[in-house]
Amino acid sequence: MSAPTKTHPELSAVFNKDEERVNWHDETLWWIRQKRDKSANSIPEWEVLREKASQIKSNALSNLAGYLVSFEEKAKANGIIVHWAADAQEHNQIVHQILQKHGIRQLVKSKSMLTEECHLNEYLEKQGLEVIDSDLGERIVQLAKEPPSHIVLPCIHKKKEEIGDLFHQYLGVAAGTSDPQILTEAARVHLRETFLTRKAALTGVNFAIAETGEFVVCTNEGNADMGAHLADVHIACMGIEKIIPKRKHLGVFLRLLARSATGQPITTYSSHFKKPRAGQEMHLVLVDNGRTIQMGREDFRASLKCIRCGACMNTCPVYRRSGGHSYHNAISGPIGAILAPNLDREKYADLPFASTLCGSCTNVCPVKIDIHQQLYKWRQVIVQEGYATSAKKMSMKIMNYTLSSPGVYRTAGKAGRWVLKYIPFAVNNHFNPWYKQRDMPEVPKESFGEWYKKNVK
Amino acid sequence: MSRDKILAALRQNQPELVPLPAAMPLERVEILELQAKFKAMAEGIGSTVHLVDEFAAIHPLITARFSGEKRIVSTIKELVSAGIPAFEFDSDPHSYEDVDVAIFKSNLGVAENSALWLTEDQMGIRVLPFITQHIVMVVPLSAIVPDMHTAYQKIGEAEYDFGTFIAGPSKTADIEQSLILGAHGPRSMTIFIYA
Numbered sequence: 001m002s003a004p005t006k007t008h009p010e011l012s013a014v015f016n017k018d019e020e021r022v023n024w025h026d027e028t029l030w031w032i033r034q035k036r037d038k039s040a041n042s043i044p045e046w047e048v049l050r051e052k053a054s055q056i057k058s059n060a061l062s063n064l065a066g067y068l069v070s071f072e073e074k075a076k077a078n079g080i081i082v083h084w085a086a087d088a089q090e091h092n093q094i095v096h097q098i099l100q101k102h103g104i105r106q107l108v109k110s111k112s113m114l115t116e117e118c119h120l121n122e123y124l125e126k127q128g129l130e131v132i133d134s135d136l137g138e139r140i141v142q143l144a145k146e147p148p149s150h151i152v153l154p155c156i157h158k159k160k161e162e163i164g165d166l167f168h169q170y171l172g173v174a175a176g177t178s179d180p181q182i183l184t185e186a187a188r189v190h191l192r193e194t195f196l197t198r199k200a201a202l203t204g205v206n207f208a209i210a211e212t213g214e215f216v217v218c219t220n221e222g223n224a225d226m227g228a229h230l231a232d233v234h235i236a237c238m239g240i241e242k243i244i245p246k247r248k249h250l251g252v253f254l255r256l257l258a259r260s261a262t263g264q265p266i267t268t269y270s271s272h273f274k275k276p277r278a279g280q281e282m283h284l285v286l287v288d289n290g291r292t293i294q295m296g297r298e299d300f301r302a303s304l305k306c307i308r309c310g311a312c313m314n315t316c317p318v319y320r321r322s323g324g325h326s327y328h329n330a331i332s333g334p335i336g337a338i339l340a341p342n343l344d345r346e347k348y349a350d351l352p353f354a355s356t357l358c359g360s361c362t363n364v365c366p367v368k369i370d371i372h373q374q375l376y377k378w379r380q381v382i383v384q385e386g387y388a389t390s391a392k393k394m395s396m397k398i399m400n401y402t403l404s405s406p407g408v409y410r411t412a413g414k415a416g417r418w419v420l421k422y423i424p425f426a427v428n429n430h431f432n433p434w435y436k437q438r439d440m441p442e443v444p445k446e447s448f449g450e451w452y453k454k455n456v457k
Numbered sequence: 458m459s460r461d462k463i464l465a466a467l468r469q470n471q472p473e474l475v476p477l478p479a480a481m482p483l484e485r486v487e488i489l490e491l492q493a494k495f496k497a498m499a500e501g502i503g504s505t506v507h508l509v510d511e512f513a514a515i516h517p518l519i520t521a522r523f524s525g526e527k528r529i530v531s532t533i534k535e536l537v538s539a540g541i542p543a544f545e546f547d548s549d550p551h552s553y554e555d556v557d558v559a560i561f562k563s564n565l566g567v568a569e570n571s572a573l574w575l576t577e578d579q580m581g582i583r584v585l586p587f588i589t590q591h592i593v594m595v596v597p598l599s600a601i602v603p604d605m606h607t608a609y610q611k612i613g614e615a616e617y618d619f620g621t622f623i624a625g626p627s628k629t630a631d632i633e634q635s636l637i638l639g640a641h642g643p644r645s646m647t648i649f650i651y652a
């Protein structure tokens with residue numbers, strides 16, 4: 001059992017050396033992917049929905065400036081204070097200033113991948129403020145001093161015994177507790193106390209409606225609502241690409257989001273914040289941080305359609321066997337590998353290579369982003385710009401622990417079975433669960449072994 | 458100023474205007490048995506559903522189920538009695554910290570996912586549907602629509618300060634994907650559908 005004080009790189013290394021854990025991680029995510037399939041297949045018009053969602057997002061992106069102006073105007077008229085941040089630094093400063101103005105030193109936060117992207121927690125902690133993450137998975141990784149390893153399932157890499165150790169150390173549960181029910185109850189008690197005593201709450205935003213100036217936050221736990229409705233100050237932070245034109249478009253996106261993420265028909269809560277509660281102050285921070293640049297890259301623009309459902313991660317054979325931390329970026333998985341090089345080509349040159357290009361991500365994406373094609377295009381850009389050496393070095397490392405760990409690619413027979421079971425593109429026969437799915441990707445004309453040799457040399 | 462910089466960069470970089478698609482057709486391939494579908498979806502995500510012939514049948518069922526609970530509040534006037542006190546407004550949301558059961562009326566339920574729509578004026582106070590240990594929702598059968606498209610068609614241009622779709626008790630599966638009901642919000646959700 002890893003001690004909870006271990007650092008993130010140490011834990012990552014442990015994760016990737018431990019064959020059993022890698023298999024468990026792989027199978028857990030595959031199971032979620034299967035729930036997504038079952039849910040999607042229960043909707044006869046699923047493909048029409050995906051197409052509509054993609055087209056609505058195309059429209060939103062093509063008129064984003066106009067929609068942002070309209071959103072701002074409506075939101076202001078609704079009594080929301082709107083801020084604009086060019087980058088992560090400005091975003092963090094804005095949040096800090098709001099808290100300072102109210103003399104607040106403690107913040108309760110619900111899930112927001114944007115604040116992970118901006119490293120808000122570290123920033124505020126350096127200024128002497130305390131931030132408590134209230135999503136259970138995020139609280140767990142926060143106690144473990146790790147970043148989330150998945151955008152929807154932040155502690156998917158953690159075993160319940162490790163969580164028990166953390167809760168023993170920090171929340172006083174009995175040593176050796178690993179029952180999820182008891183651990184969840186302990187977190188409920190701890191976080192309820194937090195919700196009741198914090199004067200400021202920060203939430204993310206899933207959708208912001210240009211037509212009405214309202215924004216929608218989706219959670220299963222109810223933590224965003226508990227925080228926001230008890231606090232005197234609510235700060236909501238969003239990337240500028242979260243805008244959709246009309247309220248009725250939520251019908252399309254709310255049908256797709258939870259089904260794609262976990263297979264649920266909808267999240268437990270889909271809360272529409274239009275005006276602050278009487279006596280409450282509500283802030284909304286609109287963040288660019290590289291999005292306007294991505295907008296200008298025709299090949300990668302569509303990545304801004306992402307609704308952060310996590311389906312591309314759950315289905316990705318490389319993500320499933322390498323874990324979110326191996327992507328060394330707030331957003332991991334296939335979509336993270338497209339978004340990251342936009343911000344720093346050198347630092348993230350390796351990520352577009354952490355893919356088999358099997359296309360499974362593209363097939364499940366609810367907004368029809370051509371994910372694997374964009375990964376392929378980034379590789380070309382990275383090679384052209386001369387970052388290929390470091391990319392290959394890094395990709396070598398990732399592929400090594402992903403695909404060549406003992407037992408994974410050890411013997412022909414074992415490898416054969418693994419490939420059949422978990423590499424979707426390899427073989428088209430009845431052993432391959434992909435074969436039965438309508439999401440069956442195009443089959444490349446090479447074997448896994450050939451692909452592997454070609455790609456990591 | 459960042460605002461103007463961002464907007465200028467977007468105007469520079471965003472593509473030619475792409476038109477919005479036509480709305481989703483409202484006729485589904487699947488003909489939904491609304492009530493049965495709603496009930497199956499609700500039970501599938503951990504809610505308890507009672508189908509009752511008339512509104513009057515709801516009160517005794519609530520008292521039978523929750524008689525052991527200390528603080529019950531009803532935002533539905535017609536259900537208030539000696540055993541079920543009326544919701545009383547206090548502008549401090551923290552004062553509802555010890556609510557065990559809160560009762561609400563929804564006028565919109567969605568069969569495809571069993572979500573029930575509540576707006577702030579139906580909640581009494583925003584925090585109540587979340588802070589209560591157990592939530593009870595009462596919805597007329599005629600308020601159930603097939604899917605989210607028809608739901609938003611019904612919401613239309615409605616004015617609300619805050620509104621939410623609630624589907625089931627609060628839940629988490631963050632610990633090894635074990636589904637646990639009662640994450641931060643209600644531990645249970647009981648739905649009464651009356652004809």
Ligand code: SF4
Nearest residue numbers: 306307309310312365
């Ligand atoms: S890229 Fe598509 S599949 Fe991946 S998280 Fe975004 S919306 Fe979901």
